[in-house]
Amino acid sequence: xxxxxxxxxxxxxxxxxxxxYYEKKGVVAPTKDKQNDxxxxxxxxxxxxxxxxxxxxFGFGIAQIAYMVSDCYYGDLxxxxxxxxxxxxxxxxxxxxxxxxxxxxxxxxxSVKEYIGKCDIRTSPEIVCYLNRYNFEFDNRxxxxxxxxxxxxYMPFTRRYFEIPQDGLSGEAxxxxxxxxxxxxxxxxxxxxVRPPVVHLPSKLSIHSAFKSSGKNAFTARHIDYIVRYAExxxxxxxxxxxxxxxxxxxxxxxxxxxxxxxxxIE
Numbered sequence: 001x002x003x004x005x006x007x008x009x010x011x012x013x014x015x016x017x018x019x020x021y022y023e024k025k026g027v028v029a030p031t032k033d034k035q036n037d038x039x040x041x042x043x044x045x046x047x048x049x050x051x052x053x054x055x056x057x058f059g060f061g062i063a064q065i066a067y068m069v070s071d072c073y074y075g076d077l078x079x080x081x082x083x084x085x086x087x088x089x090x091x092x093x094x095x096x097x098x099x100x101x102x103x104x105x106x107x108x109x110x111s112v113k114e115y116i117g118k119c120d121i122r123t124s125p126e127i128v129c130y131l132n133r134y135n136f137e138f139d140n141r142x143x144x145x146x147x148x149x150x151x152x153x154y155m156p157f158t159r160r161y162f163e164i165p166q167d168g169l170s171g172e173a174x175x176x177x178x179x180x181x182x183x184x185x186x187x188x189x190x191x192x193x194v195r196p197p198v199v200h201l202p203s204k205l206s207i208h209s210a211f212k213s214s215g216k217n218a219f220t221a222r223h224i225d226y227i228v229r230y231a232e233x234x235x236x237x238x239x240x241x242x243x244x245x246x247x248x249x250x251x252x253x254x255x256x257x258x259x260x261x262x263x264x265x266i267e
Contacts, residue, residue, distance in 0.1 A: 002031070002040040012049055018062070022052060025066035058084060097189065101157055112247045112259045115210035119230040124206040124243070124263035129161045129181035130198045135174070136217070144197060148180075157186045160246035162260070164221045166238060169228050169264075176221055181245060204240065206263035207231060210247070214257040227264050240265035 009016045022028055023039075028048050030039040041049075048069055055065045068080060130151075132144045151158060161181035168175045182192060194200050207230060211223045224242055231238050244262030251257070 002042055005039045008041045008046060011046065012053060021062060022049065022066060025070065027052060027066050027070045060084065109248045112210050112261060116212060117226065119207050119209045119227060122206065122208045123203045124265065126184045126203045127181045128187050128192060128194050128198055128200050129179055131163065131177040131179035133178040135176060147197065151180055154182060154190060158182055162244055164224065164242040166241050168221050169238065169242060174221055204265040206265045207236065208263055210259065210261050212257055212259050214252060214255040224262055231264065231266060236266040238264060239267045
C-alpha cells in the first residue's frame with residue numbers, strides 16, 4: 001500500500017513541510033511519479049517517520065532527529081541519548097528550584113503585611129550581595145555592568161537588595177544603596193563567585209520588621225526611624241548597616257506601593 005504526502009500528513013498529524021524536510025535530510029525516500037512528481041510513501045517510510053516523532057517528544061530538534069534516525073551509529077546514538085538525559089535532568093532541577101523559589105516568594109508576599117511597623121528579634125539570613133545604585137545614581141563602571149549582566153541569569157532567585165548605612169539611621173541623612181542579593185543555598189547551587197564587588201554577609205542578630213513606601217521616589221531612610229527608636233527604647237546597640245529587600249510592588253490606594261522587609265543588626 002502506498003500513500004500520498006497528504007495522506008501521511010493526516011495519518012501522523014504533521015505538516016507536509018516537515019515531511020519534505022525529513023525527505024531532504026534522507027530520513028525517508030518516497031517514490032516519485034515521474035509524470036506529476038507526486039510522492040508516494042509506504043509502511044517502511046512511515047515507520048521511520050514514527051521514529052522521528054518519538055524522538056521529537058524527548059525534545060530533540062528536527063535536524064538532530066534526522067541525524068539520529070538516518071545517519072547515526074550505535075555509539076553515537078548512546079552519546080546523544082546520554083547528553084539529552086543530562087539536559088532533561090538539568091531542566092527538571094531548574095523547574096524544582098523555580099517551584100521552590102515561587103513558593104518562598106508567595107510565603108514572603110503573604111506574610112510581609114503582618115510585620116508592617118512591628119519589630120521582633122531574629123537572625124538575619126546569610127547572603128551574598130553587591131551594590132550598584134547609590135540613592136538615584138547607578139554605578140556605571142565596566143566591572144559592575146559586566147557583573148550585573150552575569151547576575152541576570154540568576155533571576156528570579158535574586159532579591160532586590162538595599163542597605164541604609166548606620167551613620168544615616170538618625171538625623172536627616174538620606175543615603176542608601178540598592179543592588180541584588182542571593183541566599184546561600186542558591187549561591188552554592190549555581191556556584192556563584194564571591195569576590196569584590198560581591199560580598200558575603202553572615203547571619204546577624206537583628207531587629208526584624210517590614211515597612212511600605214507609596215509613590216514615585218518615596219523610598220527613604222526615614223521609613224525605618226521607628227526601628228531605631230525601638231532599639232533605643234529597649235537598650236539595644238545597633239552594630240551595622242540596615243539591610244533588606246523589596247518583597248513586592250502592588251497598586252494600593254491608587255499608588256504604586258512597595259513592601260520591604262528589613263533587618264537592623266544589634267548586639
